[in-house]
Amino acid sequence: MTHYAIVQKAPAVLDKQKTIESAVRTVEEAAGNGAELIVFSETFIPGYPAWIWRLRPGADWNLSEELHARLLKNAVNLDSDDLLPLYAAARKHKVTVVCGIEERENRLGRATLYNTVIIIGADGTLLNRHRKLMPTNPERMVWGFGDATGLKAVDTPAGRIGTLLCWENYMPLARYALYCQGIEVYIAPTYDSGDGWVGSLQHIAREGGCWVVGCGNLLKGSDFPEDFPEKSKLYPDADEWVNPGDSVVIAPGGKIISGPMRKESGILHCDIDLESVGIARRTLDVTGHYSRPDIFTLHVNTSSQSPVNFEP
Numbered sequence: 158m159t160h161y162a163i164v165q166k167a168p169a170v171l172d173k174q175k176t177i178e179s180a181v182r183t184v185e186e187a188a189g190n191g192a193e194l195i196v197f198s199e200t201f202i203p204g205y206p207a208w209i210w211r212l213r214p215g216a217d218w219n220l221s222e223e224l225h226a227r228l229l230k231n232a233v234n235l236d237s238d239d240l241l242p243l244y245a246a247a248r249k250h251k252v253t254v255v256c257g258i259e260e261r262e263n264r265l266g267r268a269t270l271y272n273t274v275i276i277i278g279a280d281g282t283l284l285n286r287h288r289k290l291m292p293t294n295p296e297r298m299v300w301g302f303g304d305a306t307g308l309k310a311v312d313t314p315a316g317r318i319g320t321l322l323c324w325e326n327y328m329p330l331a332r333y334a335l336y337c338q339g340i341e342v343y344i345a346p347t348y349d350s351g352d353g354w355v356g357s358l359q360h361i362a363r364e365g366g367c368w369v370v371g372c373g374n375l376l377k378g379s380d381f382p383e384d385f386p387e388k389s390k391l392y393p394d395a396d397e398w399v400n401p402g403d404s405v406v407i408a409p410g411g412k413i414i415s416g417p418m419r420k421e422s423g424i425l426h427c428d429i430d431l432e433s434v435g436i437a438r439r440t441l442d443v444t445g446h447y448s449r450p451d452i453f454t455l456h457v458n459t460s461s462q463s464p465v466n467f468e469p
Contacts, residue, residue: 159315161194161342162194163370163372163424165404168202201256203228228299231259233273237263247278255277260273271303272300288302288307289303291325306460309459319338321335342367342431350402359411366434366438371403374402378392
């Protein structure tokens with residue numbers, strides 16, 4: 158058995174430093190309870206830009222700019238020392254950490270944001286960076302489009318894991334790309350919630366014959382800072398559940414093992430039996446004996462996408 162901890166806690170919204178400090182404390186807490194892999198939600202650092210679903214496109218231009226400026230300022234630059242405390246915590250406690258971040262690109266225009274999820278190894282090194290392939294609806298006003306350089310499953314002491322973010326889990330070819338890499342634990346950090354979302358994750362567990370970990374965002378009106386622009390307009394009710402979380406762990410075949418954790422802050426703990434993956438695929442292995450490569454094949458472009466190519 159491998160012990161997983163799924164973190165369902167609100168971040169310090171729009172405060173990168175405080176949210177990283179919270180993540181480090183949570184890693185220590187979860188590791189102290191035996192966790193070998195710890196999962197944080199979509200854009201946990203410094204919080205999901207939930208306001209985009211309440212702003213009026215075009216009409217709230219000045220407010221959008223003010224909020225985006227704060228998001229940009231608190232985004233993570235992976236080329237900097239921003240996440241060194243989190244890397245150190247993973248190394249100290251010998252745990253694998255999966256964490257969603259607002260990533261600020263730092264090599265070209267240096268101003269584009271990406272919805273990114275990273276995997277930190279138990280040795281404190283960055284194992285993978287996956288940028289969300291297709292931001293959903295108003296998210297496209299915030300994030301650029303990712304590429305497939307991070308669309309991979311990686312080996313960790315806690316199993317062979319991979320990630321897709323929120324609604325890109327509805328992209329069947331993206332899922333298939335992970336299945337084709339022998340994924341054992343499929344991790345889906347998300348802003349979505351509810352019975353429909355949990356049902357989709359159950360389908361993925363059946364389809365892929367893998368464990369599925371859904372880590373949901375938890376947000377209340379009171380989680381937005383007092384100096385949040387026009388808070389009284391966007392989040393007037395401090396007790397409103399902006400997002401209830403619904404973190405869940407699902408076994409191969411679709412049975413819910415733990416959760417959904419709804420309207421509750423804390424850590425969802427679960428033991429995962431990795432050997433059950435191979436057994437689940439005895440009857441249905443969609444990239445093995447149940448595939449038809451003579452009819453269907455998938456081509457994935459894993460090259461880094463760039464608007465410029467400098468040649469010597």
